[in-house]
């Protein structure tokens with residue numbers, strides 16, 4: 055890795071798109087080094103990025119508990135959790151820097167949970183046999199993001215970062231096979247403008263809102279990443295999306311988002327549905343022998359703590375059989391009656407009080423007396439833009455960090471490892487690899503008045519005009535909902551060839567309707583939330599299609615990607631290491647044409663490929 | 670249920686703005702307040718009327734984006750609840766609901782219910798941080814922190830920066846917001862070196878942004894969705910005195 059001389063750093067500039075954990079930490083760290091940074095986010099303040107919502111915690115292998123944790127163990131658990139579909143080297147580096155993240159955050163004043171001796175406390179999370187998760191009550195993401203935001207604010211105050219809130223990136227500009235900058239829209243005035251820099255770092259989060267209903271913030275979108283894909287960056291493993299098992303179920307058609315209930319609830323709650331199809335009795339009236347505690351029945355040794363992908367799929371199965379609960383029949387019970395009897399209400403209250411309160415606020419039901427209802431929801435995207443070990447995409451000068459890249463979680467992410475990855479990328483990877491890039495290629499001589507920028511601005515303006523001029527009948531939200539339904543049914547928790555082929559017919563049809571019958575009120579030169587949404591839905595339609603291509607091509611089951619044709623006799627995922635031990639990286643080949651597949655073989659030199667078993 | 674809404678409509682910062690009346694029909698009591706507005710907006714779009722602009726993002730009470738005054742109260746009638754977590758079961762058929770933006774000199778309206786809160790960011794940029802660069806931090810357990818202090822620091826750090834405190838204060842004071850950050854760091858060993866300079870710079874910026882003074886109405890504490898306590902304002906005042914005396 056090459057180094058930039060301190061005196062030369064001020065000659066280089068970087069664009070960071072995104073102010074979540076990955077973006078804020080990268081922007082702050084680059085500015086500290088002396089680079090000139092511009093940072094963009096669509097919220098009114100960088101502090102509101104979606105990372106703020108993470109609840110549970112962040113992993114590191116400090117081994118403070120003396121329970122045998124190590125860099126190697128964290129590395130191995132993460133590789134295995136991803137069902138052996140991630141790159142060894144990247145994951146190892148992640149495990150190596152994890153401890154530095156905790157040190158850094160504490161130094162910033164992040165108030166992690168502590169014990170009475172004043173030292174840091176840990177909790178356990180799924181997929182690990184050690185206690186390695188650091189947390190700040192149920193608001194770990196908030197506290198980590200505010201830490202990164204404070205570092206960013208410091209650099210904004212010093213003038214080393216120029217912050218652009220309420221500004222949406224709508225295009226990447228590439229000249230002579232090098233990323234040169236971006237074209238953005240000011241979301242208050244509608245003004246389209248260009249920003250040039252020596253490097254562009256994308257940290258724009260995941261695309262899980264493609265399912266419409268998700269645990270993501272409403273504004274989370276695929277636009278920035280997808281526009282880069284259209285400019286030549288490869289999109290890797292787009293079908294690897296995580297569906298989290300414990301979310302509050304949908305209550306009606308008006309529903310706009312789903313709320314996560316922390317996975318920790320499964321430590322004491324028992325999951326069940328009625329044994330008989332169509333049993334609509336009140337849960338209290340269903341006798342013990344007519345209940346099916348299906349996770350305990352199918353996975354006696356892990357029971358209610360089976361991993362996320364397996365728990366989610368099992369819930370879907372019983373609902374598909376017609377045994378779901380609640381008004382809509384799309385939900386399962388998470389019952390604390392036994393735990394309350396065994397431990398007393400006060401213990402449960404102490405452990406989960408704030409979650410029970412949140413549940414009651416949303417549903418109006420008291421989980422101390424009536425079992426909670428839960429159902430899986432879209433929560434995280436393991437797939438993303440393809441990057442090399444240095445986090446550089448296939449477009450030189452375009453780097454990708456955080457959830458927006460594909461690098462570390464394979465086919466399934468373990469709890470508390472997304473926060474770790476976002477901050478690892480931003481604090482401890484990007485600052486080094488960007489310097490190396492600058493030395494290799496030097497200062498970019500293309501400025502924002504270059505013809506390519508002007509041309510791209512015109513393209514963006516035309517696109518806005520086009521969206522505004524269709525003048526059809528349907529609002530963007532109705533299309534988003536329709537797409538979400540297709541994706542959820544055909545490319546959700548269970549996928550099969552027939553369904554995916556249908557989706558590949560349904561999505562283009564929906565897209566066609568979108569471009570003919572869309573209605574966007576207002577105009578471009580103002581704060582126009584309908585226009586913002588329309589642009590995002592257009593890109594979701596396109597990325598959804600690539601996801602289906604990927605899911606169809608990957609004729610195996612691994613991690614969260616469950617192809618129904620490939621399962622064991624007991625209904626477990628059947629991996630095919632002979633034919634699919636690779637990263638699928640998709641290349642844009644033009645509108646209306648299927649994307650082209652590139653394969654990066656995954657070579658395991660340090661771990662042995664094993665079958666995940668939780669029986 | 671059916672409701673009558675009186676909603677603040679303002680085309681842009683220069684427009685004068687006015688309340689408009691809308692009917693919200695067939696509202697389900699399971700909906701969140703923002704989902705009710707979504708339904709109303711879909712209806713407006715169908716009628717060819719510009720939908721109501723309002724800020725929101727996480728819709729789970731943590732990002733601090735949503736910001737509505739409902740019937741005169743920041744975030745509406747429920748205690749310790751952001752408006753995105755407020756559900757329609759707290760309203761009844763036939764209710765008349767007034768919906769307005771945050772009102773404060775330092776928060777100009779951008780459109781309808783959307784305001785500019787960047788003044789809060791500028792206060793943070795003035796001093797809401799510990800000056801530590803990435804890398805070179807000592808081991809996280811090198812410096813034990815009494816649990817009580819860590820917990821108090823957390824109580825202050827729970828602030829989501831929504832600005833409800835400002836919007837509910839008769840003086841439009843940002844003292845609760847600023848004091849939460851000042852207190853978080855005052856209770857932790859990290860950043861002690863800059864303790865005095867921090868409070869001094871943040872208070873200066875706060876005054877420059879045009880926020881008012883605290884005259885002990887305590888409306889901010891009542892409106893705060895994260896139940897940040899006014900005791901932190903007292904803490905900040907002490908910190909500020911120490912800083913000024915030192916100068």
Ligand SMILES: Cc1cc2nc3c(=O)[nH]c(=O)nc-3n(C[C@H](O)[C@H](O)[C@H](O)COP(=O)(O)OP(=O)(O)OC[C@H]3O[C@@H](n4cnc5c(N)ncnc54)[C@H](O)[C@@H]3O)c2cc1C
Nearest residue numbers: 072073074075076096105110111223259456457470472473
């Ligand atoms: C409810 C919930 C709980 C979670 N809990 C945990 C947990 O306990 N532990 C864990 O490890 N992980 C958890 N996760 C996952 C984790 O929070 C995310 O994966 C992670 O925070 C993503 O960080 P990021 O920086 O990559 O992106 P984000 O935080 O999503 O930030 C994206 C940024 O990009 C900006 N942006 C996006 N598009 C554009 C555009 N077009 N133009 C300009 N700017 C744009 C946004 O404004 C934002 O600043 C949870 C996720 C959810 C939804």
Ligand code: FES
Nearest residue numbers: 726728733735753
């Ligand atoms: S929308 Fe995030 S707090 Fe309300």
